[in-house]
């Protein structure tokens with residue numbers, strides 16, 4: 001690790017990982033009292049931590065990494081050698097037949113549960129290398145799978161409800177499967193030290209992983225690329241999230257050494273008392289809530305999902321005052337374009353979105369423009385990409401009146417979508433002002449944000465319609 005290590009040694013204390021953990025846990029609120037185990041297990045680890053960072057309470061975010069002094073841009077804050085991250089064992093590793101059998105029953109999309117099994121295995125193992133880390137993980141998580149049934153319902157937004165219910169169902173079914181597979185297993189072969197594994201412990205493990213793991217490069221493939229592997233990164237996972245991050249994770253590999261080094265590097269100057277924050281990803285509030293248990297106010301990546309549905313669009317268009325729209329019965333030439341947009345035919349993918357950086361899903365926009373077009377000839381002059389684009393430079397590819405009808409239809413669609421929420425925004429805000437429980441507040445906060453996305457789209461499009469209308473009246 002030549003260059004990197006000598007560089008680090010000059011700027012950072014070189015500490016054994018046990019000391020790092022001992023130090024940080026003493027400064028945190030989750031002392032479990034196993035620092036001696038921790039020192040033993042991490043004593044040969046080559047972990048680095050900048051002397052100017054510590055663990056401390058970070059407002060409503062729980063604990064976080066805080067700078068205790070000014071830290072210059074480019075400083076290395078943390079370095080973890082290859083053996084520290086907790087990851088799912090690779091194929092060469094003998095994790096035991098029963099463990100592999102269980103892991104194979106977890107669908108790929110629930111990768112957090114697969115790594116969660118490894119976490120449970122290590123949690124149950126006497127003298128596990130990761131025990132000091134695991135024993136200091138939070139005992140509970142604020143993710144919706146642990147919400148009371150009423151608060152799951154209070155999320156009010158079908159795509160998220162679907163995901164939450166899917167995870168809850170999986171955990172209940174997997175609990176049964178795990179107990180069936182472990183029924184007659186001998187103590188020596190038991191992957192969890194004969195501990196009983198219930199839906200609640202599976203949920204704990206899945207949430208610990210989903211809220212703390214980072215996807216990093218794993219082993220190098222023969223073609224030189226790396227597989228992406230979720231890993232739990234002790235200490236690094238004490239960093240909270242911000243889109244305006246001041247640090248980033250960097251992976252380095254020494255040419256002489258196949259092992260990876262995971263580092264956190266200061267992206268900007270970090271002032272004393274500032275938190276060290278990472279960007280967990282440009283995610284919608286659905287992901288933040290489902291995986292991390294929090295919601296970001298005015299999240300620029302939040303959006304709402306709708307199903308492209310001709311009858312719904314007809315209703316929206318008529319509400320917007322457009323006479324005889326034909327969304328549910330497109331003409332053959334329109335059907336052809338809808339197929340190109342994957343909104344028609346057997347292979348159609350009908351999920352479209354509003355909000356987020358794109359504001360209006362390009363496929364939805366193109367479909368509305370085509371279906372509200374007065375004739376085929378004007379549409380034929382445009383390519384698909386200009387029909388999908390929504391920019392101030394090219395405001396109306398099929399003319400002003402077409403664009404006004406399109407935007408009005410979308411505004412009406414927003415009104416319909418808002419009407420689908422059982423509560424009004426004011427009622428949700430009253431929940432936040434009252435003394436409701438954490439999950440009730442989180443559910444209210446989540447739906448307030450979803451409604452704000454819809455209102456934001458409506459305001460934006462209304463402004464645009466006004467501009468187009470004034471242009472239209474100027475041109476007459």
Ligand SMILES: C[S@@+](CC[C@H](N)C(=O)[O-])C[C@H]1O[C@@H](n2cnc3c(N)ncnc32)[C@H](O)[C@@H]1O
Nearest residue numbers: 061062063211212237238239240241292293294
């Ligand atoms: C990787 S951990 C960070 C350390 C964590 N705060 C702790 O006390 O262990 C991620 C968790 O921190 C909290 N968190 C991180 N960033 C947050 C943010 N921007 N807003 C609210 N909570 C946040 C959430 O509870 C999330 O599940």
